[in-house]
Amino acid sequence: MPKNLQLLLAYWFFIIIGIACTSSLQAQTKAATQRLVLTGSSTIAPLVGEIARRFESLYPGVRIDVQTGGSARGIHDVRKGIAAIGMVSRALKADEADLHAFVIAQDGVSIIVHADNPVRTLSREQIAGIYTGRITRWNVVGGADARITVVNKAEGRSTLELFLDYLQLKNSEIKPHIIIGDNAQGIKTVLGNPHAIGYVSIGAVEFEAQRGAPIRLLSLDGVEASVENVRQDIFPLSRSLNLVTSNEPHGWVQQFIEFARSSQVHDLVRAQYFVPVNTD
Amino acid sequence: MILSERNTLFRLILIDKLLIGILRAGAMLAALVMLLILFFLVDESWPVLSKLSIVRFIDDASWHPLEGAYNLMPMLSGTVLTSVGALLLTIPLSLASALFIVFYAPIHLATLYKRLIELLSGIPSVVFGFWGLTTLVPLINQWNPPGASLLAAILVLTMMILPTVTLTAYTALAAVPEELLRNAAALGLSRWGMIKGVALPAAKTGIAAGIILAAARALGETMAVLMVAGNVVQYPETLFDPVRTLAANIALETAYAMGDHRAVLFVSGLLLMLLVMVLSGMAGLLEKQRHA
Numbered sequence: 001m002p003k004n005l006q007l008l009l010a011y012w013f014f015i016i017i018g019i020a021c022t023s024s025l026q027a028q029t030k031a032a033t034q035r036l037v038l039t040g041s042s043t044i045a046p047l048v049g050e051i052a053r054r055f056e057s058l059y060p061g062v063r064i065d066v067q068t069g070g071s072a073r074g075i076h077d078v079r080k081g082i083a084a085i086g087m088v089s090r091a092l093k094a095d096e097a098d099l100h101a102f103v104i105a106q107d108g109v110s111i112i113v114h115a116d117n118p119v120r121t122l123s124r125e126q127i128a129g130i131y132t133g134r135i136t137r138w139n140v141v142g143g144a145d146a147r148i149t150v151v152n153k154a155e156g157r158s159t160l161e162l163f164l165d166y167l168q169l170k171n172s173e174i175k176p177h178i179i180i181g182d183n184a185q186g187i188k189t190v191l192g193n194p195h196a197i198g199y200v201s202i203g204a205v206e207f208e209a210q211r212g213a214p215i216r217l218l219s220l221d222g223v224e225a226s227v228e229n230v231r232q233d234i235f236p237l238s239r240s241l242n243l244v245t246s247n248e249p250h251g252w253v254q255q256f257i258e259f260a261r262s263s264q265v266h267d268l269v270r271a272q273y274f275v276p277v278n279t280d
Numbered sequence: 281m282i283l284s285e286r287n288t289l290f291r292l293i294l295i296d297k298l299l300i301g302i303l304r305a306g307a308m309l310a311a312l313v314m315l316l317i318l319f320f321l322v323d324e325s326w327p328v329l330s331k332l333s334i335v336r337f338i339d340d341a342s343w344h345p346l347e348g349a350y351n352l353m354p355m356l357s358g359t360v361l362t363s364v365g366a367l368l369l370t371i372p373l374s375l376a377s378a379l380f381i382v383f384y385a386p387i388h389l390a391t392l393y394k395r396l397i398e399l400l401s402g403i404p405s406v407v408f409g410f411w412g413l414t415t416l417v418p419l420i421n422q423w424n425p426p427g428a429s430l431l432a433a434i435l436v437l438t439m440m441i442l443p444t445v446t447l448t449a450y451t452a453l454a455a456v457p458e459e460l461l462r463n464a465a466a467l468g469l470s471r472w473g474m475i476k477g478v479a480l481p482a483a484k485t486g487i488a489a490g491i492i493l494a495a496a497r498a499l500g501e502t503m504a505v506l507m508v509a510g511n512v513v514q515y516p517e518t519l520f521d522p523v524r525t526l527a528a529n530i531a532l533e534t535a536y537a538m539g540d541h542r543a544v545l546f547v548s549g550l551l552l553m554l555l556v557m558v559l560s561g562m563a564g565l566l567e568k569q570r571h572a
Contacts (some may be wrong), residue, residue: 042536068538146370149426152512153345156536172344177426179511181532185413192418195426253438 020240021098034062036252039075040087042160043107044241049089050268058259064250075099078246079215085254086244089158100249101242106180106273108202108230108238109166112187114194115214119143124217128167130197133175138195139252142249151189151198159183163199166237184272190215194224201273202230230275291336297477317491321553325546327539337547343513345533345541352548354513358554359514359522361430362505363498366437371491374445382453383475394450401443408509412436417508425522428510431519436504441494449491453479485567492563496556502527526552 037047045068052064067083074086075096092101111127113119119142122130129135130148139145152174153160164171178196180186183204190196191213200219206227209215215224221236229235243257259265266276322329332350339349377397381390412432421427456479473474480487504523510522511532524532526548534545 042538070538123395147423147425154532155344156538156541158536170347172342172349176512177510178428179513179524179532181506181511181535185507188413188430189417193421193425194412195421195425206432 032054034252036062036064036085036256037067037077037083038064038085038087039069039077039083040244040245041069041071041089041241042068042156043089043161044087044104044243044265045107047241047269047272048243048260050271051265052256053257054265054268055098057242059252059255062256064256068215074244078244081246084245085257088242088244089233090239090242092242092244094246099244099246101244102249102261103240103242103277104257104259105241105272106230106233106238107158107162107241107274108225108227108235109199110202110205110225110237111197111199111204111218111220112190113197113216113218114190114258116194117216120216120218121220121222124167124221128169131167131174131176132169144195146195148176149193149196150175150184151178151180151196153186153199154179154181158180159199159201160238162237174212183263185211189213198257202227203270203273203275227275231278284509307370318553321546321550325543325550328543328547331540337551343529345537345544348442349546350544351513352526352551354515355524355526355529355548356551357515357557358430358509358513359499359525359527359552361523362433362437362509362525363495365430365434366441366498367436367491367495369434370442370445370494374442374449374490375487377442378449378453379475381450383471383479394447397443397446400439401447405440405501405504408436408440409504412504412508420520426510426522428508428522429520430516430523433505433509433523433525434519436508437498437501440501441498442506444494444497445487445490449483449487450540452483452490455486488566489563492559495559499555499559500527500552502531506531526555 007129017145038052041132045066049066052066055061056064069120071075071088072087072089074083077083078086078099086099088101089107092099111122117138119138122141126135126141130141131150131152133150135141136148137145138148152171153163155171160171160239178189180198183200186198186200187205187208190198205215205217209217219225223229223235225235225237233240243260245253245257249257261277263276269276311554328350336350337352340349342349343351343354376395381394383394412435415426416432416435417429419427420429422434460478461474464478469500470476505525506528509524509526509528511528513524513529514521516523529548530545530552533541537545
């Protein structure tokens, strides 16, 4: 019995030590002097969060706080000086010329079908027709005589937002048959269904297609869907992901922006299925 | 062991007291965690619960949280339908399996069969999900598109809860006292008569407990269902229509949800929790009836 008790006591002892250690660690990070606040687009926030973590491990004196709230909030907070850097998931508009924008990555979305599907290209109207349920069979757009399975993304995803923006539709107008979460699930769904049509981040699908998955990327408005065309900003279903500042950046802000655009974070950019920019 | 010395006895009492204290603290902690989860769910969903009337969650036109439509009822029906469907398939299959192991199979076959079922219970849910997505859904799609459907979700859930119900039913049946069965045999009852008249009534509670455990798992299962159910928010008209469950809804949308959207997802978590509470309340009622 006493032996068991000793074990129990030792167990509790270790737990208490563990809790004490983590709380002292937290206290340490709180004591860091430099604090950098970034707010804005929820599309960019996960990527910037990862970049910030790597930046913090390189420069232990800096603490970076990433908050979401949409591109509009990013612009607003930078102008008001609440945030040092704003995250904006589109190109700056004409009335935002007072801000400085730095592209950290490109986000491109590609329409995909099964490789057995004879359809090579679809117009914007045809895609809108398919997604709103006006076109329900493949033979209407030059395919086989089969029912179209429409694959849509879950609400709140950035690919959905970009896709809706391209088609000028609201999500409630779309009549989907399958709703998916992440890119991998979307690709698996189209692979398993020769009559499905879906859309996923271009980085994810090009990787799968190169590995021989029977999947086809449709060209849009005559532009071939490829990472290269997204990088050149000529693919219609793409947008740039920006960090914006109100003044010419200097100090830690400048260092962070340069870090976020450097090749040191390209693996993080690709892990989020975005396309890295060429800075060097 | 003889405890003649007063010293030893005293120490033992002290240790006992200490252990009871630790155990009590542990039990309190477990109960507290449950309460904390409930409190957390209410707290996180409060921004919309205080702003919107409950009717909105029942009466809105659809589920499009970014456009201010918050109807949760299609997802509630999806959750209940997938679980009930899976239970309807599981219960007869599991009972048959358990009876086979206990009363019909030769000893070697019974051991082997039981090992297989145990193995099935150890497979992670995401593996079932992948199997469903790459094999089951395309199969159903050939039969009746789009494949990802209520039926696929029910079949995958059945695979997942089958071992739980089978193993608990097996344990309950194996625990029926041998003398009861001998007496039944001595009375000249056939094997099926013995099972129906003696073994099953005696093992009833254990079997019911297993079914409730499985039902709770089916209600809360997320990944596997998310991969095969199609996740369209609607009331299904046939078995081949896609559905979305409450758990899948949270998993699908929570990563990118902000503000009200996020809070509404916590409301769907709260609803799921209420559903499980109703279930465990029913289990308690069942227990009470047995004792009455």
